[in-house]
Amino acid sequence: VLENLKTGFAVLPRGGRHIPDEVFELFPVLRQMLKRRGGDLSGGQQQQLAIGRALVTRPRLLILDEPTEGIQPSIIKDIQRVIALLRDRGDMAILLVEQYFEFARDLADNYLVMDRGEEVLSGLGADMVEAEVRRYIAV
Known part of the structure; x- marks a missing residue:
């Protein structure tokens, strides 16, 4: 899960490469599963991970x-x-x-x-x- 969230870093400047606390506030289950493989999550957890990954990039x-x-x-x-x-x-x-x-x-x-x-x-x-x-x- 952590590695998956970090894939959003690719579009961020080096100084901005961190996972916003908001991601874990919105999806607390992700914090609990940081060391798990994304493919091992349930469908709902994978969807939360996908949205969290997008939010890491701070999209407009x-x-x-x-x-x-x-x-x-x-x-x-x-x-x-x-x-x-x-x-x-x-x-x-x-x-x-x-x-x-x-x-x-x-x-x-x-x-x-x-x-x-x-x-x-x-x-x-x-x-x-x-x-x-x-x-x-x-x-």
Whole structure:
């Protein structure tokens, strides 16, 4: 896990190469598993590690591609809480690609639904209508 988190150092200047405490505050399980191999973690723990690794780089844009895929419900709630905290902090944009309507609606400031590369719906996250969105997604 530690080695995996350090892969984010490649894009940082030498003086900035440290793992921010925030990563372990957001994902306490990572601190407990620092010496474990990433491949030995559960799917949810691997997803938390992937997000933590991205946060090591201090991004201005965080891209999350289906962060709930294959994850147990309790971990999904943890990931949702972390994404909401990052969103509310306001120092990075978050691009969330997600198939679960409620998860996306609860986190989205704005949304965009595409079908075959074309925009078919967009608006404020709070205004997202499930029946309209479901016409274009397959779970």
